[in-house]
Amino acid sequence: RKVVEILAHGTVNPWGYDWDEHGELFFINTVIGHLWHVIPGAHYRESGSGSSQNPLVYERMHQHADHFHYDVNLPWNRSRAGAANGFGGGHAHVGMAIYQADHFPKSWRNKLLTWNQHGRRLNVERLEREGSGYAGRHEPDAFLNSDEWFRGMEVSVGPDGAIYGLDWSDTGECHDHTGVHRTSGRIYKFHYKQNPVADLSALQKSADEPEAVLRHPNAWFARQWLRLLSDNKISPSEKIVQACEKLLANQKELASIRLRALWALHAMGLANPESLLDDPDEHVRTWAIRLLTEEWPIDSLFGPRENLLPKGNPKLEKKFVQLAKSDPSGVVRLALASTLQRLPVLSRGELAQALAGRAEDANDHNLPAMVWYGITPLAESDPEALVGVARATKWRSLRSWIARSLTDQAKEKPEGFQALLSLMMEQPAGADSLLLGMEEAFRGIKKVEAPRNWSRVRAKLGKLPAVLRLSALFGDEGVMDDFAELAADADLSSEVRRRALQSLIEARAPNLHCRTLSRLTRSCVHLKAA
Numbered sequence: 112r113k114v115v116e117i118l119a120h121g122t123v124n125p126w127g128y129d130w131d132e133h134g135e136l137f138f139i140n141t142v143i144g145h146l147w148h149v150i151p152g153a154h155y156r157e158s159g160s161g162s163s164q165n166p167l168v169y170e171r172m173h174q175h176a177d178h179f180h181y182d183v184n185l186p187w188n189r190s191r192a193g194a195a196n197g198f199g200g201g202h203a204h205v206g207m208a209i210y211q212a213d214h215f216p217k218s219w220r221n222k223l224l225t226w227n228q229h230g231r232r233l234n235v236e237r238l239e240r241e242g243s244g245y246a247g248r249h250e251p252d253a254f255l256n257s258d259e260w261f262r263g264m265e266v267s268v269g270p271d272g273a274i275y276g277l278d279w280s281d282t283g284e285c286h287d288h289t290g291v292h293r294t295s296g297r298i299y300k301f302h303y304k305q306n307p308v309a310d311l312s313a314l315q316k317s318a319d320e321p322e323a324v325l326r327h328p329n330a331w332f333a334r335q336w337l338r339l340l341s342d343n344k345i346s347p348s349e350k351i352v353q354a355c356e357k358l359l360a361n362q363k364e365l366a367s368i369r370l371r372a373l374w375a376l377h378a379m380g381l382a383n384p385e386s387l388l389d390d391p392d393e394h395v396r397t398w399a400i401r402l403l404t405e406e407w408p409i410d411s412l413f414g415p416r417e418n419l420l421p422k423g424n425p426k427l428e429k430k431f432v433q434l435a436k437s438d439p440s441g442v443v444r445l446a447l448a449s450t451l452q453r454l455p456v457l458s459r460g461e462l463a464q465a466l467a468g469r470a471e472d473a474n475d476h477n478l479p480a481m482v483w484y485g486i487t488p489l490a491e492s493d494p495e496a497l498v499g500v501a502r503a504t505k506w507r508s509l510r511s512w513i514a515r516s517l518t519d520q521a522k523e524k525p526e527g528f529q530a531l532l533s534l535m536m537e538q539p540a541g542a543d544s545l546l547l548g549m550e551e552a553f554r555g556i557k558k559v560e561a562p563r564n565w566s567r568v569r570a571k572l573g574k575l576p577a578v579l580r581l582s583a584l585f586g587d588e589g590v591m592d593d594f595a596e597l598a599a600d601a602d603l604s605s606e607v608r609r610r611a612l613q614s615l616i617e618a619r620a621p622n623l624h625c626r627t628l629s630r631l632t633r634s635c636v637h638l639k640a641a
Contacts, residue, residue: 112406120163120412121155121171122147127207127225127265131238132330132367133394134374135245137175139207139225142187144174146223146236146247150445150477151409152452152484165413166519167487169512169551172480176247180204180227180234191229199249200230206265206277209238211330214272215303222250224274226263231256233266233276242475243441243448254301264296270331271309274301318345321354325371333371340378347379355381366394377402388430393440400434400446403427407453414488415456423455428462435465441478444469448478451485459486460496467504479508490516494527498534507544514548521562532564536571546577553584561585576607580614591615 125147128138136149142158154163154171163171180199181190190201207225223236235250254276265277280295300306317324317336324336339345358364358372369392376382387399408419435447448466451459463486472478482500489497494517501513514531521528531549535542553559565585572578574593582590597603597611 116409117411118151118409119149119153119155121153121157123158124203124205126205129207129209129223131209132211132221132370134370134398137207137209137223137238137245139204140174141203141205144176145180145202145204145225145234146174146176148175148244148477150244150481151449152481153449153477154412154480154484163412165487167414167490167516168484169515170480170508172477175245175476176236176249178247178249180230180249196230199234199252200227200232203228204234206263208266208268208274210268210274212268212272213328214307215274223247224253224266226266226276226278227252228262231258231261231263233263240442243445243472243477246476268329268331269300269309270311270329270335271302271307272329273307275299276301317351318348319350321351321375322358325354325358325375326368337371337374337378340375347381352376352379352381355379362391366392369395370398373398373402385427388434393438393443396434396438396440396443397446400431400443400450404450404453410452410484410488415452421453421455423458428454428458432462432465435462436468441472441475444472445477445481448481448485451482454485456488456492460489460493460499463500464503467500467506467509470505473506479506482506483509483512487516490520490527491524494520494524495530498527498530501531501545502534502538505541507547510541510544511548511551514545515552516548518549518552528562529564532562532568535568539572542572543575543577546572546575546581549581550577553581556584558586559584561587576610579611583614 122138122140123143124141125138126141128136128149130136138147138149139145140147143156147155150172154165154168156171156173161171178199179202181187181195181202182198187202190198195201204225204227207223209221209223210219211221213220221238223238225234225236226232227234230252232252233254235253236247237250238245239248260280260282262279262281263276264279267275269275276299278297278299280297313320313324313327314332314335321336324332327333336345340347340351345351355372355375359369359376361369373382373384373387373395377384382402384399384402387395390396390399407421408416410416431447431450435444438444438447444466447462451462454462463482466472466478466482469478486497486500489500497513497517501510504510517524517527517531531545535545561582562585565582569578569582569587574597576597579590579593579597583594594611594615598608598615600608
């Protein structure tokens with residue numbers, strides 16, 4: 112559509128990407144983790160500063176691999192010159208492809224391939240579903256090169272199913288210090304047993320035999336064909352449309368083939384994604400959501416673009432809420448969480464409540480963060496709607512972020528903050544995550560005026576350590592005796608007792624030594640020197 116849209120934020124040097132058979136986009140990266148799943152609206156880690164320019168993005172998402180290719184106990188730049196060979200070669204990666212062809216053995220299919228710069232090898236990753244997304248698992252490295260001048264730059268799969276690699280021939284790296292040799296790169300072809308020759312007949316006959324190109328075992332053919340359809344280089348004949356509709360309608364067909372047919376219909380402007388929201392296949396449902404909403408503008412780094420806010424579609428939004436409550440697929444729920452950033456702001460609270468009400472996603476790698484990124488605008492426009500999300504969920508991280516945002520703007524939006532305090536009294540058993548958010552908002556501040564109704568909160572929640580710490584921050588000197596009791600209670604964890612003692616020390620509590628330390632000594636607790 113000739114529209115440039117920023118889908119995600121963060122990372123460093125993401126120099127290589129590819130889509131898997133279900134149209135999920137992945138990219139390769141350097142230093143802070145090498146493998147990432149592109150989730151529209153995500154805020155990923157960056158090197159250097161840990162904080163986002165958006166003050167409401169309290170935590171950013173980590174990579175989608177379960178390993179690093181260097182020893183993370185050492186500085187990343189210590190992974191060069193063979194030091195990280197046992198981990199996969201080092202921190203720097205460039206170029207990436209997901210093998211989706213039939214020339215190499217079946218064990219290669221759907222494996223992610225990327226050049227490791229300092230390891231002079233091709234790292235191989237196995238993509239596995241995990242929760243709402245994917246995790247990369249390390250496979251044995253391939254194509255090791257003993258030439259110290261080898262620097263892999265790009266890798267792709269050709270129409271013959273062979274793997275093609277491009278290198279930049281130099282002893283330096285991205286931060287070059289030996290002189291750039293711009294004329295000495297090489298192109299490699301890697302094949303299995305016999306050297307294959309590309310047979311382009313399926314693409315050439317696609318007008319008369321569209322099903323053959325849609326079913327081709329090498330994804331290169333379907334991709335080229337889809338591109339030609341999108342660019343109007345192939346006319347959408349009745350035969351092509353019928354073949355696509357037939358494959359898409361066959362629910363026993365492989366999801367990857369059905370998706371190719373769906374994408375082709377979409378390229379021709381003939382798709383009906385709304386009819387697929389209840390399809391038996393999770394990937395088809397996911398793409399139905401994406402195709403229905405892809406033209407709605409997505410939030411920028413700092414939130415909604417006011418001049419581009421969508422008008423909304425109440426019928427569709429209601430269906431999304433229904434799916435969020437009932438759909439068994441994490442990948443579908445992730446698509447809905449991503450869609451939050453494309454909805455009108457006032458429509459986001461209900462969908463967020465439905466998503467966050469799924470207790471099974473509390474520890475998911477993606478969902479709590481993605482739901483939070485989508486509802487951050489409510490902190491300003493509708494803080495009480497945020498409290499509604501906190502009330503509906505047991506996700507500790509999401510509740511903490513909501514409480515932090517409401518505390519941060521307690522003066523500007525007092526109604527939201529008071530609603531937060533009321534929620535603590537309403538749900539005392541789950542108040543610890545909300546209290547944590549409040550503490551984070553006050554981090555670094557020595558004294559704060561006590562909020563209205565805080566005495567009622569304290570009376571309801573009792574002697575929770577976080578309540579006592581906040582009370583001390585609010586100037587309540589009476590909590591010193593409570594801290595002393597916590598510090599001396601041998602039945603509590605050492606961490607709770609240490610923090611209680613630290614609060615006493617920081618407050619310069621009177622008679623600290625005789626009142627507290629003597630009891631600590633009698634209870635035979637080992638304390639680190641304060």
